[in-house]
Structure formats: C-alpha cells, structure tokens
Amino acid sequence: MDRTRKLIAEAFEDIADGIETGSFKKRLRIGLTIYGSEHGVEEMIKAAQLAKNKYGDFDVVLIGPDVNCGFETVEVQDAEEGHKKMIDLLDKRKIDGCVTQHFDFPIGVSTVGMLVAPGSGKNMVLSTTTGTMSTNRVEGMVKNSIAGIAAAKSVGIDNPSVGILNVDGARGTLRALKELQSKGYKINFAQSLRKNGEVLMRGNDLLSGTPDVMVCDSLTGNILIKIFSAYTTGGDYETLGYGYGPGIGENYDKLVNIVSRASGAPLICEALKYCAVCAENDVLKVAKSEFQRARNAGLEEILNRERPSESGEIKIPPKEVVTYAIPGIDILELDSACRALWKDGIYSESGMGCTGPVILVNSEKGSQAVEVLKKAGYK
Known part of the structure; x- marks a missing residue:
C-alpha cells in the first residue's frame, strides 16, 4: 500500500510539473538488474538510491528480489530470469532502457x-x-x-x-x-x-x-x-x-547498458544516467x-575488401532458439566454427559475452555441439 501511494504521489508531482512548465514530457523508466554483482544486491540498491538522489529526472525499476526498498521492483528468482524479464519489459516498452551485467549480444x-x-x-x-x-x-x-x-x-x-x-x-x-x-x-x-x-x-x-x-x-x-x-x-x-x-548495432532495437560484476555503486549510478540520456536522445x-x-x-x-572470401556453399540449418552458450572459441574462428556446426546439421549463431566470444546453439543440442567442435579442433 505504501508503495502504491508513493507511485501515485510521484504521478501527481509529474502532472504538477507539467502544468507549471507547460510540458508533459514522459518520465523515463530505466531498469536495473540487481542479481549477479560481486558486491551483492545491497550495492545495486545503493546505486539506484544514489542515482535518485543525484539526478531524480528518471525512475529506476529494479529487476530482482523483492527487497522492499522504496523502488518499483519486478521480482525474479536469479540473474538468468532477470535477463529474460529485462528483454520482456523492453519489448513491451515498460522500461526505456536497462543497466545489467554479463549479457550476451549477437x-x-x-x-x-x-x-x-x-x-x-x-x-x-x-x-x-x-x-x-x-x-x-x-x-x-x-x-x-x-x-x-x-x-x-x-x-x-x-x-x-x-x-x-x-x-x-x-x-x-x-x-x-x-x-x-x-x-x-x-x-x-x-x-x-x-x-x-x-x-x-x-x-x-x-x-x-x-x-x-x-x-x-x-x-x-x-x-x-x-x-x-x-x-x-x-x-x-x-x-x-x-x-x-x-x-x-545497425539494427539493434533494445537499449541495454552494461556494467561489470565488479562495478560499484558510484559507477552504476553514472551508468544509469548514461542509459537515461541515451534513451532520451x-x-x-x-x-x-x-x-x-x-x-x-x-x-x-x-x-x-576486408572480408575473406569463402569457398564452397554450406546450407544453414533451420533457425532455432539459441540459448546455450559455448565459450572458448577464438574470435577469429567464430565464423568457421559456426560453419562446422551447420555442416553437421546444428543451427548456431556467434555471439559475444562480457568474458569473450561464444557460440550459441539450442539448449537441447549443447552437448552434441561441443563434441562436434572438439572433433573439428575448436575446443
């Protein structure tokens, strides 16, 4: 009930500001996933509080455990679920951008x-x-x-x-x-x-x-x-x-700002502001x-002129949902590793996480894909 009253009060404040300034500009909502930090959930909440006190021109939406800390919170059970929920909230435009850690981009x-x-x-x-x-x-x-x-x-x-x-x-x-x-x-x-x-x-x-x-x-x-x-x-x-x-990316449509699992509250506070400015503009x-x-x-x-020519055509298998990440492939060999999997009938995509390059395959074919890559000399 207290949180509901707080949100209503903030909404009325925005209306009052709009009447005073003649502008009803949408207030930005920036997500923050709070699982995964090496410094704990408390450090992430501290970062949100710092951003609120220092800037106050955007709202922070926490994605993580319900810790009843005065911020709107979308409850999830772990970091992996937090990333899925983050993407869902971005797709539904319930947040304008999000700050997170250890996210795999294509x-x-x-x-x-x-x-x-x-x-x-x-x-x-x-x-x-x-x-x-x-x-x-x-x-x-x-x-x-x-x-x-x-x-x-x-x-x-x-x-x-x-x-x-x-x-x-x-x-x-x-x-x-x-x-x-x-x-x-x-x-x-x-x-x-x-x-x-x-x-x-x-x-x-x-x-x-x-x-x-x-x-x-x-x-x-x-x-x-x-x-x-x-x-x-x-x-x-x-x-x-x-x-x-x-x-x-040229056609990437989700505003996801990255911080490290070693990032502390002062830096994350500024990352939230950076994300908000990127969203606003x-x-x-x-x-x-x-x-x-x-x-x-x-x-x-x-x-x-910079791209190596490829000899021979390899048919790409039908597209699948790829959530299983295989690390340990040199970045210069990602394309050829994908081709090795395609040749064996396994659909794959290359990606890059915070710790380095990854090959992404369907979770049900993860073990099979690892074996194919080992035989091909990539692992």
Missing part, C-alpha cells in the same frame, strides 16, 4: 563505453568495450567508429572528434574511414597530442582524453574500461566513469541513421 552489436580521462577530467567515449561488430578486425573497428559517433551525438556532442587507438588493424581502419569520408560520410578526425599529430592515438591520448571518441577493438576496450574504472581501488571495485555503455535511432549515412557513402563496398 555479433554485430557492441557496447560503447564512456570514461573520465584522468589527465583532463574530460569525458571520452570508448568504442567499443564488449561484444563485437564483426569477426573481421578492420570491419569491426570501422563499425565501432560509426557506433561511437552515434553515442557521442546522443550525449550532446554534435560533431565529435574521432581518434583511432594505435592497435592492430588501426591503419586499415583509418584507410577505410578516410575513403568513407571522401565519399561523403562526415568524420571529424582528431589529432594526437604528440608532436607527430597523427589521427592514430597513443597511450598519452587515452590519459588526456584527446578525442571525443576513441576507437579500438572491443577486447582492448574491455581491458581499458576496467583499468580506467578501477585504477584507484586496486581492481576489485570499479568506481569511475559511466560503465561499458549501450549495445549498439534515442541512441539506437541515431545509430541506425549514422549507419545508413555510411552505407549511402559506400560502406559495404569498402568493407568487402
């Missing part, structure tokens, strides 16, 4: 994080931090660039500067992006603070936050976001920045528009 979707550069205190978008846009390194980093631009625009940077971290594939990525730029896709390249002033960024640029968007592969980004989130605490408690960010719609502009400028033709 290939083609990767998360765009945001950190605080220690040398300047500047926010810098890190694209990307989990998931993967493609199993081809250069293709993935080119698409990461587009996703990073979309995320930056969604947090209010109209013409974000883009730098490419000098890792494997960086020069191929730069070559592809410059061609895309020459054909009409707008990219504002950053210049390194080092004397050579290249677009390719160094470690110094990470520390200073030189570009608005720092592009890298997701495995490197995952390491970086962990370091920048927890370098003041010894690593087991992440406090700084905004988390691993929203999963962005419809980051997924912005991303779709950015990818379309890139395609109009010849993205597919440019990327085709």
